[in-house]
Amino acid sequence: VSPTPWWCCMILWTRQFGAVVGALVPLVLHVLLQPRSFGRLPTDSLVPLTLAVGAVLGHMFCQSFNNLWLEKKEHLESDYRVLLLFPHISSQARQKASVAMRRALKRGAEATTNTAAEFVVTRFVRTG
16 A cells, blocks of 8 residues: 555655755744844835745745656556655666566456455355
């Protein structure tokens, strides 16, 4: 069982940009609130400035998330998307694992179909 495609993409985004965001957000907040820089501005000026900075950071997040989604869309929407979450796996190993997972899913679906059909036939014979 793997997370939904959106959560898989969020995990990948956090791995790629989490350190940058973790360093950038406190720095921006410090600069905005520090009395030696923008903190000395009146509240009427500081609020729109903070809103603009937040909008720019939000746009950067959305743009980078969208780019990552478009780059990995085929893999994220597949049944083997969990393979993207394993760190340090080569594309060749990921390809082999995805083939193995497709086979396992197909066998599982066939087994489930056969088991369900047997169950229905058994119930039908017992009640009939």
